[in-house]
Amino acid sequence: MRVAALFLAAMTLFGADAAKAEKKVEVHLREVARLQGVRGNQLLGYGMVVGLDGTGDKDQTKFTVQSLTNLMSRQGLTINPTTVKVKNVAAVMVTSELPAFARTGSRLDVTVSSTGDAKSLAGGILLMTALQGPDGQTYAVAQGPLLVGGFSASAGGASVTKNHPTVGRVPEGALIERELGGNFNARATLRYSLLEEDFTTAMRVVQVINEELGEKLAQPLDARTIELQIPKEFLGRAVELVARLENLNVQLQPKARVVVNERTGTVIMGSDVRIGAVSIVQGGLSIMVSSTPLVSQPTPFSQGKTVQATKKDVAAVEEKAKTITVEPGISVGKLAEMLNGMGVSSRDLVAILQAIKEAGALQAELRIL
Numbered sequence: 001m002r003v004a005a006l007f008l009a010a011m012t013l014f015g016a017d018a019a020k021a022e023k024k025v026e027v028h029l030r031e032v033a034r035l036q037g038v039r040g041n042q043l044l045g046y047g048m049v050v051g052l053d054g055t056g057d058k059d060q061t062k063f064t065v066q067s068l069t070n071l072m073s074r075q076g077l078t079i080n081p082t083t084v085k086v087k088n089v090a091a092v093m094v095t096s097e098l099p100a101f102a103r104t105g106s107r108l109d110v111t112v113s114s115t116g117d118a119k120s121l122a123g124g125i126l127l128m129t130a131l132q133g134p135d136g137q138t139y140a141v142a143q144g145p146l147l148v149g150g151f152s153a154s155a156g157g158a159s160v161t162k163n164h165p166t167v168g169r170v171p172e173g174a175l176i177e178r179e180l181g182g183n184f185n186a187r188a189t190l191r192y193s194l195l196e197e198d199f200t201t202a203m204r205v206v207q208v209i210n211e212e213l214g215e216k217l218a219q220p221l222d223a224r225t226i227e228l229q230i231p232k233e234f235l236g237r238a239v240e241l242v243a244r245l246e247n248l249n250v251q252l253q254p255k256a257r258v259v260v261n262e263r264t265g266t267v268i269m270g271s272d273v274r275i276g277a278v279s280i281v282q283g284g285l286s287i288m289v290s291s292t293p294l295v296s297q298p299t300p301f302s303q304g305k306t307v308q309a310t311k312k313d314v315a316a317v318e319e320k321a322k323t324i325t326v327e328p329g330i331s332v333g334k335l336a337e338m339l340n341g342m343g344v345s346s347r348d349l350v351a352i353l354q355a356i357k358e359a360g361a362l363q364a365e366l367r368i369l
Helices: 002-021 062-074 199-213 238-245 332-341 346-358
Strands: 026-028 033-035 041-050 090-098 107-114 125-132 138-145 151-155 158-162 167-176 189-194 218-220 225-229 249-251 257-261 266-269 278-282 285-296 307-318 322-326 365-368
Touching: 041 062, 041 107, 041 138, 062 090, 090 125, 090 138, 107 125, 107 138, 125 167, 189 199, 189 238, 199 218, 199 225, 199 238, 199 249, 257 346, 332 346, 346 365
Parallel strands: 257 365
Antiparallel strands: 026 249, 033 189, 041 090, 041 125, 090 107, 107 167, 125 138, 138 167, 151 158, 189 225, 218 225, 257 266, 278 322, 285 307
């Protein structure tokens, strides 16, 4: 009875391990692909920020004065630009993004950035600014008080600055005046673009869509693009079809990839990344140059002059080479841990990983940030 119980427990553990090994990574279709044509559009405008407490553009910024006089002339005031001297005005660039399917009357957040030599935009108000698209058409108009997440202060020759006081935001500060045309439901075909090109993932997306619709309507155009013919029963109802397809589960094709941040020495790798047999020899040569100021004093009554000189010393120190042998199948994380234990710097770690990749021992994609 005891043997039977142990056998049953062993089979249970084996089944759990097998299920764990066969566990697949699946995500929704909307997380691996995007519909072509469903995206935002960049907007740009040039405007003026007023109401600053003496932190605006200086007199050297000619286009600020010109913009101010042009604005005044549109209000019926004639001003000589050479007589205008204000510090409460700053010229700015206003940027925003017009989202897909945005309609007239909706509001957008805008970002305001100084283009002159203003010290801070804190407390300023953005005057009415037209935001245009790449086609030169005005799609939104922005105006409102700025929110600046930084400050700048100076007194007695000392100054302090926190964050970026010359960049601010106007939440919901833009009003959409023109919307993009097009009827999404009138489409006869849909095109999905994978976030990362992969032939296996593209074929799996096609298989999942065709199984869901019961017809071979989807086909891969390349490693990133899938084209879908809308079924007859969904003609004129493309939104309903997309809502049905975007929740389909797609099995991912994992990629062996190592990402290295050279500035911080951070190494991120997948669990399936392994290194082949390789030997690493790492050493360093340090050259130190130092200078010591000297003063040469003449002897008494010699009528000589005191001369200042500099003594230079050069020393070269060659460190003993560090050798490490890596067995085949070791993970990148274990290798990084071993190298860190040897005192290898983050910059040398990046160079070692690049050399291992060139030697053909790292069977993974290496990305350097």
